[in-house]
Each structure stands twice: as C-alpha cells, then as structure tokens.
Amino acid sequence: MLEDAAGQGQTLRMAYDKGKGEQVPARLFDPYGIVYWKGNWYAVGYCGYREDIRSFRVDRMTGLHATDLSFHRPAAFSARDFLLSHLLPSEGDNRSxxxxxxxxxxxxxxxxxxxxxxxxxxxxxxxxxxxxxxxxxxxxxxxxxxxxxxxxxxxxxxxxxxxxxxxxxxxxxxxxxxxxxxxxxxxxxxxxx
Structure with missing residues (x-):
C-alpha cells in the first residue's frame, strides 16, 4: 500500500509508534518515497500532523489507510538525500x-x-x-x-x-x-x- 501510494500520489492516514511504545495521533501522510538504510525501511514525505517533510520507520507504522486525497511530490525531491541529511549532522546545524x-x-x-x-x-x-x-x-x-x-x-x-x-x-x-x-x-x- 505504501509503495503504491507513493507512486500514485495518494495521501494515507497513518498511525505510528515512536519506538518507545508511544502512540502518536493518527496523521495524514503524503509518501514521497521509500528508502532502505542500515537495515531499516524509511518512508519520507509530508506529515500533516507536523506540517513538514518527515521520515518514518516503516516497521513502526501501526496502521495505514487510503484516503480520497492526492498530492504532488516536489520536483526533483530525493527521499534518500532528505533522509541522510536529517540523520547526519552538518556544519550549518545548531547542534552542539x-x-x-x-x-x-x-x-x-x-x-x-x-x-x-x-x-x-x-x-x-x-x-x-x-x-x-x-x-x-x-x-x-x-x-x-x-x-x-x-x-x-x-x-x-x-x-x-x-x-x-x-x-x-x-x-x-x-x-x-x-x-x-x-x-x-x-x-x-x-x-x-
């Protein structure tokens, strides 16, 4: 379902577990792409709850449901580049x-x-x-x-x-x-x- 939704530009309703048993509110999610990195699959796309592009571990998705909504992926968007740029710190970050x-x-x-x-x-x-x-x-x-x-x-x-x-x-x-x-x-x- 996730791969089909990414390919067809279909918005999903997603339930997600943050990894510590914490369920967060269900959200609308526009899956722009799926990336395999370091033994895990990640879905990258627009999160309606955070109103920003985010990445989510696929194995922590506890529910996916199709909606009647659709989306257009940003031109030249790379899910892999997005994921790696947010996992690894860069010089411009405000991190200590x-x-x-x-x-x-x-x-x-x-x-x-x-x-x-x-x-x-x-x-x-x-x-x-x-x-x-x-x-x-x-x-x-x-x-x-x-x-x-x-x-x-x-x-x-x-x-x-x-x-x-x-x-x-x-x-x-x-x-x-x-x-x-x-x-x-x-x-x-x-x-x-």
Missing amino acids: METVLIRGQEQVLNELCRHWLFGHALTERQPEAAFFRLDSALLSTYVPYFLMPYSTSLTIESVPLARRMAEACRTMAEHYGAMLTNLELRGEGEEDG
Missing part, C-alpha cells in the same frame, strides 16, 4: 558539536573511518590519529556502543566520551556478571566453561 581525537594503529583507524557516522564526521586524518566532529548528544548515546568492538585498540582523547565509554562498559560488565552468577547458581553451562 565536539571535536574528538581518536588514536590507534592505521589499519584500525581505516576501519573506523569506514563506519557511516565516523566517515561522515572525519575532519582530519593522520597515520595513527583521526579527528572527528561529532554531535555532543551522540557522544553520550550511540558513539560509545559504536566504539566497543574496537576494545582496547583505540585511545580516545575526550574526557566526556571516555567517561561515557567507562560507564557503558561498567553497565555491561555488571549485566553479564549478574547473568554469570545466576547461571552458576543454577549450575547451568558448567560443561561449556
């Missing part, structure tokens, strides 16, 4: 940004710079150092988890990020420590240990 220096072996930094966020945020690269301009809000939410697979192969020269990495690792260690204790108390998994 921080420059972060990360050191490591050249091949490890090469791999880090291939990551969608770090590749976009890279401002300077040296053989064993990389400077990134990152949204401060991301430093305390997603960035620590993106860096965890690199374990001790990176040196982070940012107090707020290093602090958040330590907190995230401590929380994870407590979680798995409690899980291990419970398993040992029940006597499970002894043959695997």
Whole structure:
C-alpha cells in the first residue's frame, strides 16, 4: 500500500509508534518515497500532523489507510538525500558539536573511518590519529556502543566520551556478571566453561 501510494500520489492516514511504545495521533501522510538504510525501511514525505517533510520507520507504522486525497511530490525531491541529511549532522546545524581525537594503529583507524557516522564526521586524518566532529548528544548515546568492538585498540582523547565509554562498559560488565552468577547458581553451562 505504501509503495503504491507513493507512486500514485495518494495521501494515507497513518498511525505510528515512536519506538518507545508511544502512540502518536493518527496523521495524514503524503509518501514521497521509500528508502532502505542500515537495515531499516524509511518512508519520507509530508506529515500533516507536523506540517513538514518527515521520515518514518516503516516497521513502526501501526496502521495505514487510503484516503480520497492526492498530492504532488516536489520536483526533483530525493527521499534518500532528505533522509541522510536529517540523520547526519552538518556544519550549518545548531547542534552542539565536539571535536574528538581518536588514536590507534592505521589499519584500525581505516576501519573506523569506514563506519557511516565516523566517515561522515572525519575532519582530519593522520597515520595513527583521526579527528572527528561529532554531535555532543551522540557522544553520550550511540558513539560509545559504536566504539566497543574496537576494545582496547583505540585511545580516545575526550574526557566526556571516555567517561561515557567507562560507564557503558561498567553497565555491561555488571549485566553479564549478574547473568554469570545466576547461571552458576543454577549450575547451568558448567560443561561449556
């Protein structure tokens, strides 16, 4: 239905879950296009509730109903360009940004710079150092988890990020420590240990 509505210029009535179990009021939605990015489908179009162009994860749409209304997509509109420009910060944004220096072996930094966020945020690269301009809000939410697979192969020269990495690792260690204790108390998994 969504793909057909986008192709035919048909307005839909959409119910949406914001991802935290929060249902928001049903809205009229003009789907301009659908984009697959990082394992999820997104519908981009005009949101009648916000009166602006927005993107919505398709898997969070809890109801779609056709209406008798129609729309015309803006000329030369790219759903993909819109989605990426709103996911990744740009220099013109009013977001609080921080420059972060990360050191490591050249091949490890090469791999880090291939990551969608770090590749976009890279401002300077040296053989064993990389400077990134990152949204401060991301430093305390997603960035620590993106860096965890690199374990001790990176040196982070940012107090707020290093602090958040330590907190995230401590929380994870407590979680798995409690899980291990419970398993040992029940006597499970002894043959695997």
